[in-house]
Amino acid sequence: MSNNIDCKIRHVTAADANIFAELGFEQNEATQLQQDAEKEVEQLLLIKRQLMQEISAWIAEHNLRQADAAKKLNVSRPRVSDVVNLKTSKFTLDTLVMMLSKLGKPVSVTVG
Template sequence: MATNSYHNVWDALTDSPEEALNLRLRSQLMMECSELVKKWNIPQKDAAKRLHITQPRLNDLLNGKITKFSLDALVNLLSNADMRVEVKVKQRKAAKEPAHA
């Protein structure tokens, strides 16, 4: 029986590297936003109001329901929380090219 090895959990759960990357980014933004809300130490209804969302939507965020949030939505939530999201784009490591004869 062969065992597969994955770089991260999202690679194991998705069919494409693009989808895995999207989920990884959404997960990072969700965790940042959730931690921020918890640091506020205020009732959920007040936190939801601060983020300009409903309390059930905030509950989805705090419970990690990643499929309910797009990257756009998460960036907007963080902006509503007076946070700035920065994006860094880097070249992938190049695969080794085969030696020429």
């Protein structure tokens, strides 16, 4: 039995390319899908930033050092720094919601 795994890279999509066109969608549909995806990503980033700003405001309001906030949140001090510096790519929505919950700031969602 052979344990050879094919790891050859056959195609690399350029960063500025439309991934949907690369996948074979017709141009009109690929353009629309890309626009929709970009819109969803922007909405997600907006929500993450808002939650991070709430956490940062709570820390400032309570005059806490990042190390003290980290203890309250049960995370490392660098994680608190990432929140304060709005490093959205390092967090999921559920992580940010749980952090706010630990601070006594439950999150509610309104659709509309």
